[in-house]
Each structure stands twice: as C-alpha cells, then as structure tokens.
Amino acid sequence: MVRAGLTTERLVRAGAELADEVGFEQVTLSALARRFDVKVASLYSHLKNSGDLKTRIAQLALRELADRAADALAGRAGKDALTAFADVYRDYARAHPGRYAATRHPLTPEAAAASAGGRHAAMTRAILRGYDLAEPDQTHAVRLLGSVFHGYVSLELAGGFSHSAPDSQESWTRILDALDATLRNWPGD
C-alpha cells in the first residue's frame, strides 16, 4: 500500500485547482479524494471537514491575490497604482475563477483575522494616498473601489458583458478612467 503523501498544504492547493476547474461551490471532499486516488475518510486526518477545506482555499486565494497586488503596487502611485491594482483583481479572477469565488466565501471572524483581508484593505488605502481624501471620504472611497472591482469582475465572470459590444476590456479601461476622475474630484457635502 503506497502512501499518497497527503498533507493539508497539498490538499488545499489541489482543492484550489479543482475550484478553478469545476467551480468553488462544486469543490467536494469526494472529488478531492478521487484526485488523490484515496478514500474520502483519509482526508479527515488533514482537514477538519469540508467547510475547513473551503475556508483554507479562501485564505490561500486571498493570500495569492494580496501578493500579486503588492507586487503590482510597488513603485506606483496615483492612477497608475489604481489601474495596476484593479488589473490584478480582474486578471486573477479571469485566470482563477474558482479561487476568486473562494475569496468571497464568508469567513468566521477568526478565519478572517488569519487571512490576508487586512493587507487588501491596507493596499486600497495606500492607493488613495495618491488622491486628496480625508476621512470619512476616504472610507467611502475604499468602499466604492471595492464595490466596483468586485462588482465588475463578478458580473464579467458571470458572462454579463460577453457577446455584446463594446468589448469588456474597453469598458474596464473607461470605468477606471471614470473612477480616477471621481477620486480626483470627490464631491464635497
């Protein structure tokens, strides 16, 4: 009986790949066990349960996304930083739809605290340093950016913008232009 060499790490990584292939919601311990040619019960030595797997995939995806965003932000400011950051989100979602869906998986407060969520928030605020926004407008702007990025990416992923002119890339560019303009001229009270 040759051991499969399971570890939590490998299982989560394979789970993330599975998510990209079949969708995050379809990630199941059974499918994961099949992939390692192992009985389902064996996974329970490495994962608490199926929810644990999903939580770990979510945390992995948040980490990967934050890493890429940090790279993209290095040495950039203003609109340059804004578009680089936005593109990281969109590109990641298109390259890894299952992982991106995982980043929207609800986390318990503890799981959220152990995630890269905080880094995302910090980076968004870093971008806004290139614009002249004092609190509470800065927080409103953080929420606007989060809404537009997440909203656009998830509508695009759902196929909302395909098969209709103009090209989604064109809209994305123009929306980022508009967002930049909005941040430069944030309306006062």
Add this chain to the structure above:
Amino acid sequence: MVRAGLTTERLVRAGAELADEVGFEQVTLSALARRFDVKVASLYSHLKNSGDLKTRIAQLALRELADRAADALAGRAGKDALTAFADVYRDYARAHPGRYAATRHPLTPEAAAASAGGRHAAMTRAILRGYDLAEPDQTHAVRLLGSVFHGYVSLELAGGFSHSAPDSQESWTRILDALDATLRNWPGD
C-alpha cells in the same frame, strides 16, 4: 389522505421565502418538502429537479425586483431616478437576501430570455437618458452602474461594511453622489 395542494407557483414562492431564511444555496427540495409536510418525491410532479426550482426562484426575484424598480422610476429623472433605482436594489437585497442571491444565479440563455433581465437593462438605460452620454459611453456607464450596485450590495450583505465607521448608509449616499457627478462629467477619450 388530505392533499397538500401543491402547485409549481406555491412551491416557488415558498422556495423564495426559504431562501430568505436560510440562504439561496441552502434551498433544497428536502427542506421544501418538509415545509409542506410532504414527501420529497411528490415535488417532482411540479418541478423538474432542484435546479429547476432554483431557476424559477431566480426568475421570480428578477421579476419582483424589476417591478419595484419600475415603480420607483415612475416620474423621476436624473439623480432622483438614479438614487431611487439604486435604493430599490439595496433595499430589496437587505429585505430579501436569499432572493437577491437568487438574482445572481446563472441562467441558461433560454431561462435568461424568459426572465426580467431585459427590463433591468432597459431601466438602467432609461436612467442614463438623464445624463448626456452617447454610445459607447452609455454602455460603459450601464456596466459601471451594474458593478457598483451589485458590488456594494453584495459586499454589504456579506458584512463587509458593518461594525466599522462610518455608517454604511452614509457611504451609500456619498457613493451615489459620486456616481451622479461621474455621469455628469463623464471623461472623454
């Protein structure tokens, strides 16, 4: 043996209520059968399968949302129409989180064609008539509005803006102000 009086209509309506209570993803034929005190197999006379139920709940929610939006838009234009429309989305999502989640359920092309999706698109374009946008900018703006509304509402529903100042309502208002300004001063090429 008294009959329960099942109909597709009643089942879908109850399914929507169930979605609001336990979440759209947790809507199951078993749970629905329990609610009517009926065996699961009995539902198959009225629904093709569990996917059929979810599709029908999605269509119901899209219809309800379109009806409310149409009411809200009547007699309004410009920013007034924009905020009324936006508020309908947000209020519906907060009052009926399960139904709102259902509106994001992927539909087959046929199911989408039979849905109120077209009315939503038409209403969004109607709002933009209050602003001076020619194609293709109008389409970019439609996509921006969709992204912001959906993105904000889903982040808020996921708890993203709770337990932190400023109030979510405040951000919503200021984001709509910013959106109105963006549409009035849409950046040219």
Add this chain to the structure above:
DNA sequence: CTCATTTGCCTAAATGCTTTAGGTATCTCC
C-alpha cells in the same frame, strides 16, 4: 350517481456526499 380518467401524493430504492469510529499498515528513529 357511477365509473373511468386524470392527477396528487405515496413507498421503495439507487446514487452520491459528509462525517465519525475504530483498525491495519507503513514510516521514523532510537
């Protein structure tokens, strides 16, 4: 009113995912 038909709901059973309990085989390292 009665009988035939349709319709509504049932039982039964197969399949698949999740989870726990407890066992055997394989590695590690002294």
Add this chain to the structure above:
DNA sequence: GGAGATACCTAAAGCATTTAGGCAAATGAG
C-alpha cells in the same frame, strides 16, 4: 530491529437527489 507516531483503510450512519411504479382522491361524462 522494535516502539511509537502517522497515513490510510473499512464500515456504517445520516441526509439530499432522482426515478419507477402504485394507490387514492378529485373530476367529469354519461
């Protein structure tokens, strides 16, 4: 080489989905 830890297993129970086939209640025609 043997002790102990670790990796993976079998077995079984619980719950959701789906299909097949059956009895009973409603419906309507004569």
